[in-house]
Amino acid sequence: MRCHEESAAGVRMKSQIPNSKNIGTFDGVSADQMYREHILDHYKNPRNHGTLATKNTLHMHDVNPLCGDEIDMYVEIKNNKISEIKFSGKGCAISQSSASILTEEIKNGKKDVTDITKLSREDLQDLLGINITAMRVKCMMLPLKVIKMIIYKHLGKEPNTEE
Amino acid sequence: MIMKQNKQSTKILANVKSDFPLFANNQNLVYLDSAATSQKPQSVINAESEFYKTTNANVHRGIYKLSAQATELYEQAHAKVAQFVNASKEEIIFTRNATEAINLVMYSYGMHNVNKGDNIVISILEHHSNFVPWQQLCKAKGAELRVIAIDKNCNLDINHAKSLIDDKTKVVAVTHISNALGTIVDVKTIANITHKQGATDAVVVIDASQSVPHMSIDFKQLNADFMAFSSHKMLGPTGIGVLVGKKQLLKNMHPFLYGGDMIRSVSIENTTWNDLPWKFEAGTPNIAGAIGLSVAIDYLKTIGMKKIQSHEQELTTYALKELAKISGLTIIGNPTHRAGIISFTIDGMHPHDLASLLDSENICIRAGHHCCQPLMKQLNLTATARISFHVYNTKEDIDKICAAMKKAQQVFA
Numbered sequence: 001m002r003c004h005e006e007s008a009a010g011v012r013m014k015s016q017i018p019n020s021k022n023i024g025t026f027d028g029v030s031a032d033q034m035y036r037e038h039i040l041d042h043y044k045n046p047r048n049h050g051t052l053a054t055k056n057t058l059h060m061h062d063v064n065p066l067c068g069d070e071i072d073m074y075v076e077i078k079n080n081k082i083s084e085i086k087f088s089g090k091g092c093a094i095s096q097s098s099a100s101i102l103t104e105e106i107k108n109g110k111k112d113v114t115d116i117t118k119l120s121r122e123d124l125q126d127l128l129g130i131n132i133t134a135m136r137v138k139c140m141m142l143p144l145k146v147i148k149m150i151i152y153k154h155l156g157k158e159p160n161t162e163e
Numbered sequence: 164m165i166m167k168q169n170k171q172s173t174k175i176l177a178n179v180k181s182d183f184p185l186f187a188n189n190q191n192l193v194y195l196d197s198a199a200t201s202q203k204p205q206s207v208i209n210a211e212s213e214f215y216k217t218t219n220a221n222v223h224r225g226i227y228k229l230s231a232q233a234t235e236l237y238e239q240a241h242a243k244v245a246q247f248v249n250a251s252k253e254e255i256i257f258t259r260n261a262t263e264a265i266n267l268v269m270y271s272y273g274m275h276n277v278n279k280g281d282n283i284v285i286s287i288l289e290h291h292s293n294f295v296p297w298q299q300l301c302k303a304k305g306a307e308l309r310v311i312a313i314d315k316n317c318n319l320d321i322n323h324a325k326s327l328i329d330d331k332t333k334v335v336a337v338t339h340i341s342n343a344l345g346t347i348v349d350v351k352t353i354a355n356i357t358h359k360q361g362a363t364d365a366v367v368v369i370d371a372s373q374s375v376p377h378m379s380i381d382f383k384q385l386n387a388d389f390m391a392f393s394s395h396k397m398l399g400p401t402g403i404g405v406l407v408g409k410k411q412l413l414k415n416m417h418p419f420l421y422g423g424d425m426i427r428s429v430s431i432e433n434t435t436w437n438d439l440p441w442k443f444e445a446g447t448p449n450i451a452g453a454i455g456l457s458v459a460i461d462y463l464k465t466i467g468m469k470k471i472q473s474h475e476q477e478l479t480t481y482a483l484k485e486l487a488k489i490s491g492l493t494i495i496g497n498p499t500h501r502a503g504i505i506s507f508t509i510d511g512m513h514p515h516d517l518a519s520l521l522d523s524e525n526i527c528i529r530a531g532h533h534c535c536q537p538l539m540k541q542l543n544l545t546a547t548a549r550i551s552f553h554v555y556n557t558k559e560d561i562d563k564i565c566a567a568m569k570k571a572q573q574v575f576a
């Protein structure tokens with residue numbers, strides 16, 4: 001079961017958080033709630049991994065200066081929807097699985113680009129189906145930040161710096 | 164014989180943890196991030212609190228007894244630091260931290276002495292705090308930034324340093340101990356080379372943030388011109404750091420910040436500067452912090468810097484041995500002289516993920532680029548996991564982290 005596909009953005013579905021891989025005596029909540037099986041699966045087998053290089057490709061790169069996570073996003077936008085998306089990057093399981101899960105969620109015109117710009121931290125957390133410790137929120141948010149930067153540029157708008 | 168000595172040092176330091184209330188308030192905490200900041204003994208915590216409760220007044224101003232007492236304590240703190248690193252009292256300037264101390268040298272010395280065509284030599288091991296100020300000064304002045312490389316074991320390449328330092332070299336800024344890798348740099352040799360090969364007014368700036376807290380340091384013996392370190396890494400409070408500078412240089416330097424306490428006289432037209440070190444301590448200083456730092460020095464001296472160093476060496480040797488037993492773990496660098504800092508990576512697991520999993524076992528480590536992005540790039544790494552020790556760490560801490568890392572590997576298996 002891949003819960004992240006079922007938990008629509010904006011809807012909290014804690015009950016559907018999948019069972020964690022047996023993490024033994026990691027009894028602290030943080031790791032137990034972050035490193036669930038589907039997160040590790042997306043980390044090891046990232047979906048939509050790669051690059052795009054057509055004339056319509058929009059590309060942006062950003063890093064998390066605190067930890068050095070890197071994300072490159074390659075996006076094609078048609079009729080205000082994301083028709084194709086790929087990402088590459090280096091970093092922790094949280095940033096990379098977030099990119100994998102998020103790109104699956106928004107590609108193939110599933111969402112209007114303006115709706116994507118409205119995705120919040122809570123939405124992304126629900127999509128990932130995990131609890132994130134405070135220090136790792138930036139890791140999770142980096143892929144969404146880069147996608148939003150691309151969309152804002154495409155729309156000719158100033159990014160909302162409060163996000 | 165060696166074994167016996169080791170046992171002894173462990174025994175002497177066995178009860179140290181109980182001096183640090185943080186450990187009583189965080190049961191079973193394994194704190195392995197002292198290179199970032201150290202924990203504080205009760206005596207330091209009390210000193211700041213006692214000052215505010217009993218002696219608080221501004222320094223160098225009041226006529227009343229309380230101000231005189233506060234001033235005396237604050238000045239005693241300068242004297243204590245001076246004695247601790249073998250400098251004179253006028254050579255000790257309190258700053259916010261080591262970063263500010265290095266920036267002080269850059270602004271007050273570098274800006275007035277480095278010109279177009281000159282060069283500044285730093286090393287690839289530098290923390291951003293001893294990297295960015297010099298890089299920016301070079302940009303501002305049209306000077307050249309030269310970077311000393313490391314060899315395959317992550318020792319600083321002294322021959323490379325020799326080849327970079329020439330009669331156009333105005334500043335050589337190097338770290339004493341790499342905060343990212345633990346390499347101990349032979350700064351005395353670098354200083355000797357600089358004073359022989361550099362411009363006649365070339366100065367040596369040592370970032371001693373990772374050495375002063377852990378070993379006996381003699382500023383005069385190092386043959387350096389400036390040395391910076393932070394209180395919070397040496398069991399003292401945050402918010403106070405130290406610049407040590409040769410008196411003759413400090414005398415001729417321009418002030419860093421202007422304002423109260425740093426002046427001798429002010430007229431509408433002009434201002435003259437106060438004596439050393441006050442010329443460089445504008446505004447109301449961190450009085451309680453300075454007092455806290457002086458009590459931290461008392462604490463370090465009571466145990467003894469030699470004992471602290473040998474305790475940390477023993478832990479480092481043990482940790483290197485135990486870490487080597489973990490499959491897929493790579494220790495970064497094999498320097499000839501290593502302080503109590505070990506950086507490593509684990510195959511298939513990003514250091515942040517490792518740090519999160521260790522955190523859930525109450526183990527604190529640093530993961531990331533350690534404010535050394537140029538070094539990380541050179542090593543072709545984005546991040547490492549780092550453990551670092553101070554006097555309160557034990558072999559048990561190392562056993563706990565090794566066990567927890569093996570469990571973390573299972574999660575990512």
